[in-house]
Amino acid sequence: MKLTLPARQPFNFRNTVRSHGWYQMAPFDYDEDENILKYVIRLETSKVLEIQIREAPDGISVEAQKKLTTAEVNDLTKTVTWMFGLEMDFSDFYAAAKKELKLAHVVQKAYGRVLRSPTLFEDVLKTILTTNTLWSATKRMNLNLIKEFGPALAWPDRQTEKHAFPEPAEIAASSPEVLREAVRVGYRAPSIHELAVRVASGELDIESFKTSGLPTLELRKELLKIKGVGPYAAANLLLILGRGDFIPVDSWALKLVSHEWYDGEPVTPKQVEKHFEKWGEFKGLAYWFWNWKYKG
């Protein structure tokens, strides 16, 4: 099965894939040389398969080694369109960025899109795994979680040990103790379990946030109600949701701003905010795609 999906222009496949670290986290698997993004997806029919996403003229192509029903193709189309933000329009951001030398590259590189997981549940959980730890540990915890709770690929896709991301109910049926001992998420275990229970029980309709009409400030308040989600995580999730009003200030942001404007001297989150205040609803985007002096 192969389908081609158009993207609103400008669009750049590689830059969307590499917009943040998600492409390095299972069930994503990016082949840098071939520029192919693989993802182990679970369709609404519970079918688990690996898809291969490539650059195509004016958009992307999606391929699976399986025959799919019309309903499954529609489901896949909707999901991949969301993941790549194919319909997103950044013309207002580009118009604002035109006057800033440090953002002069954004149109040409088609920056603006941030790679998403199929569900916001997956994005929230992964974001919690990024907090208060090193990137290598984030990837390990995520992999442990998927291996522990996610369904394995079926043949013929199953040439390697790959799993889809677990559904809320699969984690909710477990316990914080298992999350701590087997998945090694440490003190995050109660937060992750509580999130899974709330979503699985229907108490928290987290997927509705994707299409929420709430003002960004209100949506942020809702995200902050999730245990384990603080200012950094909320800003990161808002960026994923296409709301660029907040900056995900972490230790990296402090380092970037410190080298950009303070000769490497320590800075506070308030100083980070100050430098992007004028960007208003594009604050997060301006920060994210800024052409930083410090490259790490």
Added chain:
DNA sequence: GGTAGACCTGGACGC
């Protein structure tokens, strides 16, 4: 509203 300290893991380092 601001701040200090605890939370937990694994890598780096010294012995």
Added chain:
DNA sequence: GCGTCCAGGTCTACC
């Protein structure tokens, strides 16, 4: 091989 230190956001208690 063992012990110690450190990095990384969020939460809670306290002022």
